[in-house]
Amino acid sequence: MIDKLRKITDDIYDRIESFHARMDRRHAMAIGAAAGVTIAAIIAVLTTWDTRHRRPEIFTEMAYSVAGESQADRSDLEGFPFADGRVQRPTPEGTVYLGQLGLTPWMFDRKKFEDLPKEQQDAINAIGIPSKIEQQDFDANLARGEQVYRMSCSPCHGRNADGQAPVNNYGMGAVSLRTTTKSDGAIYHQIVAGGSLMPSHADRVRPDDRWRVILYLRSLQGKYDEK
Numbered sequence: 558m559i560d561k562l563r564k565i566t567d568d569i570y571d572r573i574e575s576f577h578a579r580m581d582r583r584h585a586m587a588i589g590a591a592a593g594v595t596i597a598a599i600i601a602v603l604t605t606w607d608t609r610h611r612r613p614e615i616f617t618e619m620a621y622s623v624a625g626e627s628q629a630d631r632s633d634l635e636g637f638p639f640a641d642g643r644v645q646r647p648t649p650e651g652t653v654y655l656g657q658l659g660l661t662p663w664m665f666d667r668k669k670f671e672d673l674p675k676e677q678q679d680a681i682n683a684i685g686i687p688s689k690i691e692q693q694d695f696d697a698n699l700a701r702g703e704q705v706y707r708m709s710c711s712p713c714h715g716r717n718a719d720g721q722a723p724v725n726n727y728g729m730g731a732v733s734l735r736t737t738t739k740s741d742g743a744i745y746h747q748i749v750a751g752g753s754l755m756p757s758h759a760d761r762v763r764p765d766d767r768w769r770v771i772l773y774l775r776s777l778q779g780k781y782d783e784k
């Protein structure tokens with residue numbers, strides 16, 4: 558082992574010495590200075606390059622799109638693209654995603670569950686996973702449910718849905734979803750409306766995917782073990 562290391566280091570020293578023997582001192586300093594300036598220039602460009610701003614334009618007659626980065630704060634552009642300076646917009650009230658009719662019952666508005674009239678709460682509690690999701694392509698739906706869970710829910714509810722996520726050490730207080738006693742409809746409503754601390758996920762999780770997440774949670778709870 559040590560022999561190998563010695564051989565390598567000796568080899569390096571040999572190369573350095575032969576390099577110095579071939580180069581005279583001023584020559585080497587000039588090359589070193591040029592390399593230093595180049596590296597410094599590259600670092601300076603990379604650290605000050607602000608991709609959100611345009612370079613000086615050469616062909617100024619060209620129109621350009623005003624697309625912005627989602628969630629970027631462009632309040633510097635005075636009302637662009639919206640008065641609040643944010644790019645990401647909520648979907649308009651009552652939006653039904655293409656092909657999602659029938660998966661989005663009317664009563665799932667963004668009011669808190671507790672604020673809904675009793676009959677509506679009962680109606681929501683009575684809703685179960687649609688048969689389209691539960692009985693067709695079960696494995697694919699379950700896999701998609703886990704994928705969506707990991708992307709959208711696990712940061713707070715933990716990757717095993719047991720509430721063991723780092724954010725909960727800082728007061729987020731996301732509960733275990735393995736032990737939740739909420740009905741399918743009520744979980745769906747929680748995804749749409751959010752909770753006291755949980756934000757609404759209506760804009761992030763499509764209606765069919767909401768049911769797939771519930772399918773996944775139910776499978777974690779052992780509901781489909783016999784299948």
Ligand code: HEC
Binds near residue numbers: 730
């Ligand atoms: C930003 C953190 C956060 C994310 C992301 C999040 N939740 Fe929550 N969730 C919470 C918190 C905090 C609570 C408990 C307090 C409350 O209701 O707001 C909660 C509560 C819940 C409850 C109620 C459980 C019970 O038994 O009362 C359900 C169901 C739920 N979340 C489902 C989900 C699903 C499904 C997702 C992913 C689509 C998700 N959550 C994403 C923070 C989050």
